[in-house]
Amino acid sequence: MPALSETQRLVRNALVQSDFDAVSPILVGGHDPAARLAIHRRHYHASLVDALRTRYPATAWLIGDVAVTTAATRYVIAHPPRVFCIAEFGADFPRFLGSEPSLSAVPYVEAFAALEWQVGRVAVAVDSPALTLAHLATADSASLMSSSMIFQPGVVYMAMGWPVDALMRIYLSNQVPPQFHMTPATTHVEVRGARGALHITSLPPAAWTFRHLLQSGRAIGQAAEAALDLDPQFDPGRALVELCDLSLLTRLA
């Protein structure tokens, strides 16, 4: 009689890798218990493939449901979930799509799917009370430059090699133009969501860098310097005011 951990390893291998030979001798139920265990294997594959299709509907719109389902079927064998919430499963599915030889004709699929992952994540965020300009004005200006800022939870900054934000806007608006050409171009995007509402904004490199560095914990002074390196006309004071106006900040860190 195998130890419980060994029994579970054998069942796991039947579910994920369809290896039933080793587990069959320890099962009972009907004349062919392995055929019955296959119900669990079927559920493992169907439920996870379905979870990915539910999580990546825009990607399915882009490359077709069959292509997503085919890739998802291979993905759930190669990458069993290591998260307990299925809504969190598939964060690296975009990279997997990007490495699929059958999708090489769509070189921007990885960037598009990565954007979709973030869209899904921020759309269910809940805003915290925003930092007001009046509150920001009470901070003394000397210490302000060495302070960092906490952003709303539903804000993500992404830099991508393709303008997939334009494609995503087409998908979300459901207004498909007769023709749309994709050419590689570095694109700086802010994805902002809360309680189902969503905004995807492409930003100039300096503004994007300022916000991105601030969000990743850099001090205002450091973020401003990096932005000024990219654009000497960049105005950090106005950029801070804009962040307050857009309710993107919650507090000084």
Next chain:
Amino acid sequence: MFPHLSGAGIGLRLPHLADVVARPPRVPFFEVHPESFLANPHATELLLTIADRHPVSVHTVGVSIGSASGVDHAHLDRVKQLVDLVNPVLLSGHVAWSTHAGEYLNDLLPLPYTEESLKVLVEHVRQVQDAFERPYLVENPSSYVGFGDSTMTEPAFLTALVAETGCRLLCDVSNVYLSAHNMGFDARAYLDSLPAAAIAELHLGGFEAEPDESIPGATLLVDTHGTSIDPGAWRLYEYAIARFGSIPTLIERDNDIPDFDVLLAESRLARAHAAAALSRNHARAV
């Protein structure tokens, strides 16, 4: 706030949350899977509004008390944060396993009923009850296969788990019906052998018949939670109510989720079946 729970509640899934907030239905209680909320702050916000108005039961699907590799305490901590916010009337999980070596297999998988398994579950139920500081209800699985090295029946295993940990039982009547059909045991005898005082909740969910590939001409019942409740499960439910008394009951639906009104109608049907069973009991007693 909700000291006494009775009647038939409804499993509340994400598609119905906003409607339930906008138009609160008359439902004795709701039951939710915490794992559906942990990555969804907006849904959690809606759930907390609902929990202010209705009793809520929390039914974990990823805690995996049957895993030999242990319960994942990071996951337990996340569930506890939600449980602390919701303050549920009941907290439950499954006599099953879902994780192996850090992988989450997204299913409730069968256990051999052995002394080793019992030891693992006793340890894990204690950990869960210590973490949540409240009793945990454990649910009987739906079975298609068993293990040749099992040394106990399922009711004997559940009875021992209750005795060792003080946990309580969530008896899924549909699972008993389905497992009895698939594994060839007597469903009523199964219910008779459970410790009645430990039963704290009943579940009713839909299953579907398909050809049993292992027995030519036979059917296998598959636990899909995707259809209405089978007449045979309703009859067994009446038997369970007659034996255990008026136990809070949950209508579970996880797939092909219908309009909320359909679930409300099943909840009313459960109340009618329970009333019929209790009145027959009463008539026998007088």
